[in-house]
Amino acid sequence: MGIHGEPGIRKEKIKTADQITAILLNNIFEDIQLEKDDEVAVMVNGLGGTPLMELYIVNNEVHKLLKDKDIKIHKTIVGNYMTSLEMAGVLLHY
Numbered sequence: 001m002g003i004h005g006e007p008g009i010r011k012e013k014i015k016t017a018d019q020i021t022a023i024l025l026n027n028i029f030e031d032i033q034l035e036k037d038d039e040v041a042v043m044v045n046g047l048g049g050t051p052l053m054e055l056y057i058v059n060n061e062v063h064k065l066l067k068d069k070d071i072k073i074h075k076t077i078v079g080n081y082m083t084s085l086e087m088a089g090v091l092l093h094y
Contacts, residue, residue, distance in 0.1 A: 004084070017054065021061040024092045036070040041077070043093035048083030050090055055079070058090050 015023075034040065044059045046052070059078050066073060082091070 017057045018061045020090075021058050021092075022065060024090075025062065025065050028092065034069070034071050037072065039072040039074045040066070041075045042066075042073055043081070043091075044076075044078045045082055045091040045093060046080040047087040047089040047091065048080055049086040049088040052079070055090060058092070062092065 009027075042059070042062055044055050044062065046055050055078050059076060063073065063076070
């Protein structure tokens with residue numbers, strides 16, 4: 001779902017935060033080619049209604065998955081930076 005309520009790319013049954021994070025990262029990897037030793041900045045953005053603890057759970061999995069691919073993280077930002085009226089959810093930015 002988009003920040004303004006745009007439809008998502010599919011509907012699925014509920015999943016764990018780690019599973020959702022892997023799906024989001026795989027979608028990003030389809031758009032940009034990252035290789036071993038590439039360096040990225042990571043932004044885990046809450047939409048206003050997701051607790052900060054949950055954003056850090058997603059961030060932890062992002063770090064794990066990127067480390068597994070030998071992709072370096074230059075900087076990480078976690079918080080509510082672009083929100084939508086207390087909407088639940090998370091956005092990953094690179």
